[in-house]
Amino acid sequence: MKTLFLALLAGYILFRSVMIYLSYKGKKTAEKEALALKYFTPEEIQKGEEYAKESFGLSVLQRAVDFVFPFVFFFLAAKPLSWSVHEFLKGMGITLVTLQVVLFLAVYFVCSFLVTLPFRFYFGFTREHKFGFSNMTQKEWFLYTIKQFAVGTVITSIIICAAYYIFRRPTSFLWLIPVVLLAFEFIITFFYPYLILPLFYKKSAFEDEKYAKVMREVAEKAGVKVSKIFQINESKYSKHTNAFFTGFGPEKSIYIFDTLIKTNTPEQVASVVAHEIGHWKNNHVLKNIALGFAGSILMTWLVYYTFNCGLVNTNQISLSDIAGLPFISIIMTIYSFWLGPIENIVSRKFEVTADTYEIGMGGHPEIYIQSMVQLAKDNRSFLFPHPLVTFWYASHPPILERVKLGENFYKEKK
Numbered sequence: 436m437k438t439l440f441l442a443l444l445a446g447y448i449l450f451r452s453v454m455i456y457l458s459y460k461g462k463k464t465a466e467k468e469a470l471a472l473k474y475f476t477p478e479e480i481q482k483g484e485e486y487a488k489e490s491f492g493l494s495v496l497q498r499a500v501d502f503v504f505p506f507v508f509f510f511l512a513a514k515p516l517s518w519s520v521h522e523f524l525k526g527m528g529i530t531l532v533t534l535q536v537v538l539f540l541a542v543y544f545v546c547s548f549l550v551t552l553p554f555r556f557y558f559g560f561t562r563e564h565k566f567g568f569s570n571m572t573q574k575e576w577f578l579y580t581i582k583q584f585a586v587g588t589v590i591t592s593i594i595i596c597a598a599y600y601i602f603r604r605p606t607s608f609l610w611l612i613p614v615v616l617l618a619f620e621f622i623i624t625f626f627y628p629y630l631i632l633p634l635f636y637k638k639s640a641f642e643d644e645k646y647a648k649v650m651r652e653v654a655e656k657a658g659v660k661v662s663k664i665f666q667i668n669e670s671k672y673s674k675h676t677n678a679f680f681t682g683f684g685p686e687k688s689i690y691i692f693d694t695l696i697k698t699n700t701p702e703q704v705a706s707v708v709a710h711e712i713g714h715w716k717n718n719h720v721l722k723n724i725a726l727g728f729a730g731s732i733l734m735t736w737l738v739y740y741t742f743n744c745g746l747v748n749t750n751q752i753s754l755s756d757i758a759g760l761p762f763i764s765i766i767m768t769i770y771s772f773w774l775g776p777i778e779n780i781v782s783r784k785f786e787v788t789a790d791t792y793e794i795g796m797g798g799h800p801e802i803y804i805q806s807m808v809q810l811a812k813d814n815r816s817f818l819f820p821h822p823l824v825t826f827w828y829a830s831h832p833p834i835l836e837r838v839k840l841g842e843n844f845y846k847e848k849k
């Protein structure tokens with residue numbers, strides 16, 4: 436196990452560097468270029484490339500810092516930071532173990548946040564402004580980022596506290612960890628519009644009848660009962676576009692980003708809605724949760740065996756000590772990297788299914804193509820990603836592949 440993990444760690448550093456290089460290079464073929472020029476102007480293609488490659492060196496540095504941070508916290512110095520923080524908390528007379536965990540997490544996450552803040556600022560604010568995406572002032576951006584960090588930290592901390600509570604029981608209780616994660620996944624997925632969305636967005640009833648009418652028609656045709664259509668104010672933050680679908684049982688609500696209707700016709704928005712219906716009809720949400728459950732079972736045992744395989748002195752630090760968290764985070768980073776493609780292959784398959792449903796539903800491949808092209812233009816997508824990078828990292832097929840799917844339908848229709 437020790438050798439395997441060290442080999443995977445070395446492989447990770449090597450292979451990830453290669454992937455970073457390939458994602459910078461991309462891969463253009465004559466066929467892809469011809470297809471791109473059919474729908475995009477050379478300027479639009481170039482803009483996508485510029486956005487993807489903007490300050491590439493800095494993004495590499497950001498990834499390196501993210502990777503090194505837990506190592507520094509856990510391994511560096513005669514007495515690692517991790518230990519010092521843990522002992523300081525114990526020294527303060529805090530005897531309640533869960534409180535020790537919470538305070539350790541607060542220190543760990545705040546340090547990590549501060550270290551990565553310059554990068555977040557550059558990529559989340561400076562670059563987004565440079566390319567005309569962001570609608571936030573500097574102050575608004577900072578408030579938004581801190582809020583996002585706070586919400587993320589609270590949710591993650593609850594999960595980690597539960598995990599450590601289980602780590603302190605005998606090993607036979609380990610299976611409870613995936614179960615707890617599964618419960619959380621359900622709560623977050625189904626209560627997202629009620630718990631998290633209102634923290635960041637204002638939702639209002641969707642009023643534009645031109646759009647609402649076409650969306651209702653599509654839903655009706657698909658046999659989905661739409662109880663409400665909401666609009667949420669993404670334009671407060673950015674120009675990025677999106678739409679999603681939610682609800683228990685047969686009654687669904689549609690959420691539309693207000694940015695989506697600024698650049699898309701009612702037919703294109705309805706086409707996006709049909710795609711989301713495609714995901715629902717094929718139970719992709721539940722299938723994703725099931726896949727995540729299987730993944731977390733595997734990960735729990737990988738963490739358990741790797742932690743105890745002799746890389747650290749477990750007499751000094753055991754799995755149930757919160758000071759070992761940075762090491763767990765390193766273990767999870769390595770395995771997630773090597774297991775990631777499985778999740779992405781499934782995700783891309785789901786996207787093709789939803790796209791196929793979308794085209795079949797509307798019966799107008801050209802509208803599907805238009806909405807894909809608009810999506811790429813709105814988000815300045817890089818049109819020529821390297822196939823290996825797509826295989827490893829992409830949750831969605833590349834835009835040109837999706838356009839091609841539409842074209843194939845169009846040919847068949849004719």
Ligand SMILES: [Zn+2]
Nearest residue numbers: 710714786789
């Ligand atoms: Zn999708």
